[in-house]
Amino acid sequence: xxxxxxxxxxxxxxxxxxxxxxxxxxxxxxxxxxxxxxxxxxxxxxxxxxxxxxxxxxxxxxxxxxxxxxxxxxxxxxxxxxxxxxxxxxxxxxxxxxxx
Numbered sequence: 001x002x003x004x005x006x007x008x009x010x011x012x013x014x015x016x017x018x019x020x021x022x023x024x025x026x027x028x029x030x031x032x033x034x035x036x037x038x039x040x041x042x043x044x045x046x047x048x049x050x051x052x053x054x055x056x057x058x059x060x061x062x063x064x065x066x067x068x069x070x071x072x073x074x075x076x077x078x079x080x081x082x083x084x085x086x087x088x089x090x091x092x093x094x095x096x097x098x099x100x
Contacts, residue, residue: 033081040077045070 049066057065 029084033077033084037074037077037081041070041074044073 045066048069049062052062052065055062
């Protein structure tokens with residue numbers, strides 16, 4: 001095999017590996033936000049309900065306030081995800097060019 005064919009194969013291999021790393025990074029980021037979006041409202045609902053036990057409120061009022069807090073936390077998590085997704089779209093991508 002000639003030297004240029006070996007160089008071309010190594011460039012293709014490097015591009016594939018770097019693309020796999022980028023894809024894995026995106027997957028980890030999306031999974032992290034999914035966990036945040038799912039569990040933050042649940043934790044905040046039950047946590048705020050526990051905190052509200054110290055106040056003189058009816059059971060329905062405690063549930064309503066806890067639900068409002070959970071919805072606010074959900075919107076914050078979604079907003080952070082959308083902001084990050086939108087702001088990352090503006091960054092220029094680096095391209096690997098063939099070197100002679």
